Amino acid sequence: MKKRFVILLMVSMAVMLVVSGCGGGSSDNVNENKKELTAWAWNVNVKALEGAAKEYEKDNPGFKLKVVEMSNTDAYQKITTGLQAGGKGLPDILLIEDDQVQGYLDNFPKGFINLSDKGFDDEKSKFPEYKVSLLSKNDKIYGFPFDAGPAGVFYRTDIFKEAGIDPKSIQTWDDYIAAGKTIKAKTGKDMIGMDYNNDDGQYRIMLNTLGTFYFDDKGDIAFTSDASEKAMSMVQKIKDAGISKNTSGWDPWVSALANGEVVTAPTGAWFSGSLIQQAPDLAGKWSVFPIPAFKEGGNHAANNGGSNFMIPSASEKSDEAYKFLKYFSTSNDIQELAMSEGGLFPSLNTVYATDTFKNAGDYFTQENIWKLFANQMDDIKPANYTGNYSIAKDEAVKAQSKVLEGENVKKALQEAKKSLANRIQQ
Numbered sequence: 443m444k445k446r447f448v449i450l451l452m453v454s455m456a457v458m459l460v461v462s463g464c465g466g467g468s469s470d471n472v473n474e475n476k477k478e479l480t481a482w483a484w485n486v487n488v489k490a491l492e493g494a495a496k497e498y499e500k501d502n503p504g505f506k507l508k509v510v511e512m513s514n515t516d517a518y519q520k521i522t523t524g525l526q527a528g529g530k531g532l533p534d535i536l537l538i539e540d541d542q543v544q545g546y547l548d549n550f551p552k553g554f555i556n557l558s559d560k561g562f563d564d565e566k567s568k569f570p571e572y573k574v575s576l577l578s579k580n581d582k583i584y585g586f587p588f589d590a591g592p593a594g595v596f597y598r599t600d601i602f603k604e605a606g607i608d609p610k611s612i613q614t615w616d617d618y619i620a621a622g623k624t625i626k627a628k629t630g631k632d633m634i635g636m637d638y639n640n641d642d643g644q645y646r647i648m649l650n651t652l653g654t655f656y657f658d659d660k661g662d663i664a665f666t667s668d669a670s671e672k673a674m675s676m677v678q679k680i681k682d683a684g685i686s687k688n689t690s691g692w693d694p695w696v697s698a699l700a701n702g703e704v705v706t707a708p709t710g711a712w713f714s715g716s717l718i719q720q721a722p723d724l725a726g727k728w729s730v731f732p733i734p735a736f737k738e739g740g741n742h743a744a745n746n747g748g749s750n751f752m753i754p755s756a757s758e759k760s761d762e763a764y765k766f767l768k769y770f771s772t773s774n775d776i777q778e779l780a781m782s783e784g785g786l787f788p789s790l791n792t793v794y795a796t797d798t799f800k801n802a803g804d805y806f807t808q809e810n811i812w813k814l815f816a817n818q819m820d821d822i823k824p825a826n827y828t829g830n831y832s833i834a835k836d837e838a839v840k841a842q843s844k845v846l847e848g849e850n851v852k853k854a855l856q857e858a859k860k861s862l863a864n865r866i867q868q
Contacts, residue, residue: 476759478506479766481535482521484514486715486784487588487749491535493783494776498769505766507535518542525550529756534763538585540576540748541827541835547579548829555753555760558582562764565772569789575824577750584752586771589786591710591747592815592822593647594730596717598705599807605629609731615648615676618734622685625705634680635689635704639843642835643746644680647708648673650744651733655825656834663834665841665859671851672736678845696720708733710746711815715785718805725804730811732818743821748789787815830866837862 481491488511495507510533512520517537524532525546538546546553557563562583566574569587577585595612602609605625612618622633636644649655652669664670680686687704689695698704700721707713717728732742751771753763770776777788778798793799794816801809808814828834841858845851 476762477502477504478508479535479759479763480508480510480533481537481751482510482512482517482533483537484512484517486780486786487537490776490780490784490786491770493779494770494773495766497773497776497779498766502765505762507766514539521546524754524756525553529553529754532754532756534753534757534759535767536752536754537588537749538752540573540591540745540750540825541831543576543585543750543752544827545829545831546752547584551579553755554584555755555757555764556582557584557586557753557764560764562586562768565768568772568791570791570819570822572745572822572824573748573750573789576827585750586752586767587789588749588751588771589712589747589780590789590819591712591745592787592818593650593708593710593733593744593746594811594814594818595733596699596707596709596713596728596730598702598724598727599729600727601625601629601631601702601705609729612731612734613738614740615680615734615736619680619683619685622680622706623683626685629705631705632687632698632703633685633706634708635687635695635698636677636681637690637695638681638688638846640690640839642677642838642842644708645673645677645838645842647733647744647746648676648736650746650823650825651735651741653741653823655827656831656838657826657828659826661826661828663859663862665838665855665862666852670855674842674845674855675851676736677842678851681846700724710748711787711812712747712785714806714811718785726807728805729807730814732814741821741823743818743823745822745825787812789819791816791819830862833865834862837865 483491488509491507491509499505521536524530573587573590574583577583577587597609605628607621607624612621625631625633649669652673654664654667654669656664658664687698689698696716699707733744735742751767753760757763772790774793774796777790777793778796780786781788781798799812799816837858841854844854
């Protein structure tokens with residue numbers, strides 16, 4: 443019996459040594475894994491992250507980044523589910539678009555790493571105020587600004603020339619409409635493509651130039667404000683002028699621009715990449731002028747699109763994620779790479795003095811369209827998206843649809859405000 447006990451004791455000790463040895467190896471692996479991060483992203487953002495990771499690894503041996511590609515719709519569903527579960531299943535890095543940030547910060551105030559406490563406030567001056575504002579809550583910043591969507595009017599230079607239109611003469615939306623009528627009369631082309639029933643992009647751009655949004659600075663619904671009525675009335679005026687084409691969805695909109703049915707696109711700087719990819723045969727026939735103002739000398743700056751990176755509080759590798767994303771968001775070389783390869787316009791203002799911003803390539807007739815966009819960044823007004831952005835957009839689109847079918851602007855916006863208020867209270 444004693445002999446058997448000794449044997450069992452020896453076996454037990456041997457097992458403990460093996461486990462201990464494995465434990466030591468596991469510890470080493472854990473240390474190594476601290477430099478292996480996972481990110482969720484989509485489209486050209488995937489390449490931007492992967493390219494940055496390769497560069498970062500050169501000075502950080504052992505660093506690895508696994509980028510899981512998925513659609514933004516799938517990503518947001520998984521992000522929301524993960525945050526509701528206390529961060530379970532979330533990666534170390536999340537790509538989140540401008541219009542979604544405030545909703546997540548409102549609904550999950552402890553769901554993301556506070557970057558201010560890690561020292562990122564020292565970098566805030568390198569980014570436009572509107573980006574810092576939308577990424578902040580209670581004066582603390584929770585996200586790394588990435589690409590931006592300063593807006594401009596992409597236009598067909600050859601068709602403008604054929605119609606005798608000088609883009610510099612277009613300073614206001616009324617000028618834009620007058621030019622559109624001339625182009626329609628002389629060439630048969632429509633000035634603009636708009637999705638009448640599914641997207642309110644032009645309305646939002648106009649709101650931003652006027653310094654407002656669906657909600658005011660206090661978070662109150664602003665559909666019935668003077669600025670909102672002015673913007674929606676202008677959308678109606680464009681349609682009634684007979685210079686717009688109803689392009690329902692992304693593909694029809696881009697196709698109408700690529701095949702010459704539509705000659706301008708008031709949208710974000712990121713559209714440059716889409717044009718180059720979708721209409722390569724039109725190289726040398728596109729350029730950009732500023733978004734029209736509502737009056738002479740008015741504001742031309744607006745934002746349309748953009749994204750950021752955030753770290754879930756549940757990440758066990760938040761320190762490493764912070765180091766990488768700080769490098770990613772503040773490195774001129776990385777931001778230039780993202781722009782040159784993916785058309786992602788950087789929020790980082792130190793990039794605007796680099797060689798990349800001295801030349802836009804051969805596709806656009808202007809030598810430097812990027813300067814036009816960069817000059818707007820500090821003039822873009824912050825938009826208060828709030829946590830109710832999605833349902834507010836839904837109501838705005840419904841209102842626009844009614845207006846473009848002939849309903850009174852004031853009435854449509856009043857109905858939208860009432861409906862949105864009811865939905866928020868539910």
